[in-house]
Amino acid sequence: MTSRTALENRPDVLWRRVAPLWERAEEGVPLTPGQAEALIEAFFRIGVHPGTDPVTALTLLSRAHRLDAANPKHPYHVGLLYLRHGRAEAAVRWLTAAAALSPVNHRIWAHLSLAYKRLDKLRQGTQDYKGEHGRRAEEITGTIREGGHAFDPDAEHSALPLLRPGECRWSGIHDMTADGRLRGNTSARTRDTLHAELAEIAGLAGRRRGGTAAFTVLATQWLVYGYPVATVRRLAERLPPDDGPATRLLHLVCELFETDPGALPARLTDCLAARSLPDVLIALIHRQRLLWRPLRFPDLGGHAAARAFTDGDPDRHVKAMGAAWRTLAAAPPQPLEDVPDEPAPAAAPPTAGPDARLAELEEAATGLGALRDDAQSHAKHLASQALTDEADFATISGDQELLTHLLGRLETLRLEWLEDLQRFQSTEPSGLVMPFDAFQRRLTDCEAEFQEPLGGVRTVLKRRVEGRLKKRRQEFSTVAPAPSPQARELDDRLTALEARRSRGIQEPGADAPPRRAPTSGWRTSSRGPTTWALCWRRRSTGPRN
Incomplete structure (x- = not known):
């Protein structure tokens, strides 16, 4: 031994x-x-x-x-x-x-x-x-x-x-992004954006070490900054079931934010005596829930001027003292309302079998790949297109805005299809008709296509197209963006792909969107699909990414 x-x-x-x-x-x-x-x-x-x-x-x-x-x-x-x-x-x-x-x-x-x-x-x-x-x-x-x-973006080649x-x-990048946003102004708009980020972090909790603790830290910040406790309670239901210290702390903090204000000082005193929460956190909860009025006089200079006033028009001093009084006598701020929870997505219709499901995934990968390539080609065209008059500026700026929005939707759709494929990989392909080796090869090639990122298109839009527009923006400040028919056609194609995924596998005989002709190998990166798949499965000997 x-x-x-x-x-x-x-x-x-x-x-x-x-x-x-x-x-x-x-x-x-x-x-x-x-x-x-x-x-x-x-x-x-x-x-x-x-x-x-x-x-x-x-x-x-x-x-x-x-x-x-x-x-x-x-x-x-x-x-x-x-x-x-x-x-x-x-x-x-x-x-x-x-x-x-x-x-x-x-x-x-x-x-x-x-x-x-x-x-x-x-x-x-x-x-x-x-x-x-x-x-x-x-x-x-x-x-x-x-x-x-x-x-x-200026490098000719980048490491893979x-x-x-x-x-x-x-996954810590999601925590960093949410933490930075929490430090901004508390508002309904920020609340909605933060809710989506916290929901994503809650969903990751079961798949990473310390995931529940990471969500607890951000959820506590959410409450301290004045956001609704009901949102945290609802998102906490997505956490993996456990009774660890992070989970207990989260429920205790939520309870303190739900306690009646009259009973809160005694509850905070108990927490302080039992050392069940950090002292600083207890002080922050006390300030957020009970000390909504300022702890110092809002306008000491105006107060001193009013006391020294002896002659003339007092209107300026009366207004200054009135504003200070309204600040000191303000009622407790109204809490933000909870974010409406999104309905659970409808279950996907059953597939006819692994052969049909693989064909659907391949068709989606082909459509996404073609749209990605065409979007990149159009972005490069915008970077070199002549920009001489208002019409040129309207077209380029309109296409740049539309493509930027399109890339966000395309990335979301790519990740959704990739998750579908990975779930499909984890199931037993019962009822498979094609040879298993061919099934595995096509599955690997399909995964490689879904793995292709969109960073190159975004780089062209940000660095080259936006740079050109920025130089002429002041000259054409009154020109409204007007996307070209080519850009609108890309948007229509993406809408069709989104609708296709929401419908699931089509019934036999249903009209299918046009499909690109297959090639001898799935067009991915210069490394080739098989190399991508091997790299994806190879154990890394370097530092963890």
């Missing part, structure tokens, strides 16, 4: 073990590969330990990076360290270095986008800053959510992921 020893993570023990190795390395004494690897790993573990002070952590992680310059985890954690301490510019440099070492790692790119957002916030209002860091952050976030890998191409490979 093989005995197993837990990995050592205690900083003091690790340091005692590797300090002699570091002294030898500093003196120029060669280390064996095993000794060098142990030294690098010890520096990394001490550096990321929560008990290590920031200066020591930065020193050790920098040493680990110097000794192992090809490993992205060292500059990545240095970037996180700078990010946690408000050094956004340094965080961008280190996270960019990490992304260069692991160019398709969505987790690294997600934190780089966060660093750009922080840097954008710091640069707002400074001279000559035009918001380029904010735009870069949005571009990175959009690429991650779409499952893309082309983070540098070995694992799950075309999918978002780090």
Whole structure:
């Protein structure tokens, strides 16, 4: 029987073990590969330990990076360290270095986008800053959510992921997006957008580690920022059943937001005494529910001026004091209403068998692929089309707006079909007529087509078409967008594909939309469908995406 020893993570023990190795390395004494690897790993573990002070952590992680310059985890954690301490510019440099070492790692790119957002916030209002860091952050976030890998639109070639191409490979990007939106103004419009994001995060809870805890954190923020508790209660029903600490905390916080205001102080006192919630969270709940009036006088300057007033027209002071009184005597704000829950989608009609179901999926993949290619061709045409007068500007701007909206719908439809195919893969193909090998081959090719991302089309629209329009927007500011017939035809084709999926498999003899002629192999990327499928299933030996 093989005995197993837990990995050592205690900083003091690790340091005692590797300090002699570091002294030898500093003196120029060669280390064996095993000794060098142990030294690098010890520096990394001490550096990321929560008990290590920031200066020591930065020193050790920098040493680990110097000794192992090809490993992205060292500059990545240095970037996180700078990010946690408000050094956004340094965080961008280190996270960019990490992304260069692991160019398709969505987790690294997600934190780089966060660093750009922080840097954008710091640069707002400074001279000559035009918001380029904010735009870069949005571009990175959009690429991650779409499952893309082309983070540098100017590069001729981009690395391709070995694992799950075309999918978002780090679910934390959804938490980041929702957290950033929660920090904005509380409004009904923001509520509706946030509801969709929280619903997605609740749906992911059962498929990722710590999913319930992630939803609990965001749901608590939702309540503290003034959004309705009924929405959280309803979304919590989608969480996997358990009675862990995250679930208990979520229900306790919801209960406190549902408690009658008269009984709330006693309940908060009990929570404080029992230490069932963090002190800061108890204070935030107390402020949100009971302290709706300002804790300071709204206009101290106006108050001082009114007290010093002796002669003249008092109207200005009366108005200032009246406004202050209305603020101080304001009634409790009306809570936002719950978001209406969407009805459950109707069950798909039963299929005639795996052969018919595969044919439907292949037809959908063919239609989506053709529409994607035609949209990209049209976007490239817009990037080179002459822009000389109002008619040109109206057509290009109209097509750009329509294609941007179309891409969002197309991505949603692609992911829906991909989920259908993956569910189909997990079922036993009972009643299969075609040879099983042919069935598997066609299924793999179909999956490869659905995996194709839309990032290239979006990049052309954002960088090239939008850049051209921006230069002439002031000149043609009064011109209304007017999409061309070609763009409207693309929109009609997408509408037909959406309607086809909602209908499910058609009955024999029903009219089917025109289908592109099959080729010798499904047209996917330059790597080919089989290569994509093999890469999707290959175990990655690099950092997790």
